[in-house]
Amino acid sequence: MASEKNIENKHQKNLFMSIFTFHCRLLRCVSRCFTATSLSYPSTIHDDYTKLENQPHTKRTIILDLDETLVHSTTQIPGVRYDFMVMVKMESEIMPIFVVKRPGVTEFLERLGESFEVVVFTAGLEDYASQVLDKIDQNGVISQRLYRDSCREVNGRYVKDLSMVVGEDLASALIVDDNPSSYSLQPENGVPIKAFVDDLKDQELMKLVEFLEICYVYEDMRDAVQDLLAN
Template sequence: MACHGFLGTPTLRSSHGRHNHGRRNRHQHHQSTCSAAAVAAAGSIFTSLNKSIFTFHSRLLRCVSRLFRLTSATPSRKQGYKRLQKHKHHHHQQPSLRKHNDKKRTIVLDLDETLVHSSMEPPVRANVDFMVRLKIQGMVIPMFVVKRPGVTEFLDRISKNYRVAVFTAGLPEYASQVLDKLDTNRVITQRLYRDSCTDMNGRYAKDLSLVAKTDLGSVLIVDDNPFSYSLQPDNGVHIKPFVDDMEDQELMKLAEFFDGCCQCFTATTIIYPTTTRHDDYTKLENQPQTEHTNTKRTIILDLDETLVHSTTQMPGVRYDFMVLVKMESEIMPIFVVKRPGLTEFLERLGESFEVVVFTAGLEDYASQVLDKIDRKGVITQRLYRDSCREVNGRYVKDLSMVVGEDLGSVLIVDDNPSSYALQPENGVPIKAFVDDLRDQELMKLVDFLEICYAYEDMRDAVQDFLAN
């Protein structure tokens, strides 16, 4: 039994459904082949190089990045190599990204006050984009419709990675006309109207199982009214209602968010930070160095199920050490199993990076564990549950607490994607560790992390890693 009392609440660290994507092998690639004559001519040299393309490329980048670190004492995101040969043709990798998303997840969109605002009177502060006519009890009523700024681009962008549906409480006689005008590029693949809603005491709730059936981990809904997704609140992404503010930028912010999280969106774990300012990356490029800017790039590590596994009962495998945690008036023993390769992993990271641990565990427990696993003092900063942000009952880690606005200089390694939902483009997923003593995920990951120094912006490294 995992000791949720100090590691995190059961809601936070659920073991069902949220690690599927972390099981992907990061190093599955087609091996290069040579003819028999070529092998004979090349001899043992080509034999030693007959490994995966990614492994060969990783070694090349690692050598270059080490050479770079020797020649530059204080690298920053404005220094170093701008993606070596592979990355000069980054746009050619987009088909592989789309191939990964052939089975697209679904974004369900509300209509009124989310994509458009409609009224029976011409608006005062905004221009009318189009008008539809609604026949009610023999009367024809004109409806003046204002599109939310950026709606066309928003629909086009999210349709590249997601299946798009509209679920509205509006009548089909009205909503179908609006959608015909709005969706000129025909990216909306499904439409549901008021007759598909669930009537709950005179209010309309939208049951997402009508869209995703039993696979609720594959769908999110964007709606300005939280009651609309009250049947599946974990799937809801709230957006500010739109009326007539023609400077509104909510859809563009939301598009950036969905662009960043399309790789880690595998369950109802994505939390859209509606109150968090989204970084303007163009401005960030031109910002001067600040007190938060590190001379080293930063790797943030989760603790439980990423570096160790802890349990209140004797584990079925050999445990490495035990810590005692006071819970209420009782002293409880906690048995800790280190993930294979942990010591070497930390030491190798410490040579090139600032290493930080950010855990949702309580300090009384986590500090004892870190004292045991970090004998050489590689970890330079520790953050615990009290540094997390609680969003919808989950603990989310804000990376800006570590590096300020220099988010291109930091990555987080975590087995739970919701932990880095505020900055999904900085997240490196890893398979959850329990008691598999043959696990090699840390050793596989360290090869990737060491080449991140060769990137101006380490978020680009994450994108390449997930695409491959």
């Protein structure tokens, strides 16, 4: 009996999240059809959420890492099918880099682009990273690209200062990165993700996009991260 009750509770929870996600998407569709002054979000969607009410419809910002978050790259032919290859100058040689796209990356970017300003902030060199981004973002979803020369070096590590992207408006931005030290200057804005190497059954991006779409209704998106990490 206890196990049946647990299954029923889990089913109800999943049903609520599906309804809630649909409700968020519906709100964003309505917001495109009316002016900001006509918007009035419901006073409650769920007791755990702090929501936007009577706020202008402005895009929030999602900052994405590149390597091991969106793709995996290697100088050796990988053990799984790679998606494309780029040629990068290393010292005096031109080297091939084999790139495996994380499953779902195209849909992930397109869905984010519907509601968010999408930025890629990578510690990779521009010569390499720009070629990879050209390949995975052929629809031009990514509005801004920052490379290694935009990182700060802290204790020998490359750290990404999010204020370079959004200034002081950190409540409106989140960064997705497999390496928490990369966002150590603003850890409350960081959304951790499992590092991707060669698991072609990986579904982390599809799980993540559902969470990020819900984050949109928070007044301070950092509150959503606190809820995520608390569960």
